[in-house]
Amino acid sequence: MQDVLYDFLLAISPFIKKAQLVPLGITDQHLYFFIGLIGAILSYILLQPVIRLIVVLQWSKLLTYLMSSFLFLIILGSIYISREMFIVGDSGLELMGNIALGITLFGVVLLITHLAQNLIAYVKQIKS
Numbered sequence: 466m467q468d469v470l471y472d473f474l475l476a477i478s479p480f481i482k483k484a485q486l487v488p489l490g491i492t493d494q495h496l497y498f499f500i501g502l503i504g505a506i507l508s509y510i511l512l513q514p515v516i517r518l519i520v521v522l523q524w525s526k527l528l529t530y531l532m533s534s535f536l537f538l539i540i541l542g543s544i545y546i547s548r549e550m551f552i553v554g555d556s557g558l559e560l561m562g563n564i565a566l567g568i569t570l571f572g573v574v575l576l577i578t579h580l581a582q583n584l585i586a587y588v589k590q591i592k593s
Contacts, residue, residue: 494563501567509571 486496519528546561 494559497563498567498570501564502571503567504564505568505571509575 516528519531
């Protein structure tokens with residue numbers, strides 16, 4: 466499982482070689498963390514305009530359909546990964562944990578940014 470993700474990274478950016486990362490202290494866990502982080506950021510950037518359009522147009526059924534489809538895909542993917550982990554004995558759980566950690570970090574950054582913007586707007590409203 467880890468080799469597939471590493472091959473995917475190498476296919477996207479052929480100039481990165483694992484031998485070049487080792488002297489910098491970057492391990493496989495760091496690499497998978499950054500894959501999750503970059504994947505979450507790209508997904509957010511690509512989906513945000515679409516979700517805003519759906520909300521503005523008040524297409525709640527389409528939004529519900531998309532969210533339920535994504536949830537279903539996540540559940541199926543988790544079942545597949547856990548099955549592969551037990552059959553092959555691969556440490557897929559550690560891989561998924563590192564990717565989830567990158568996604569979680571991005572979520573926390575979004576939360577802090579949103580709270581800071583709301584706090585600044587609230588303070589400006591009180592002052593005026």
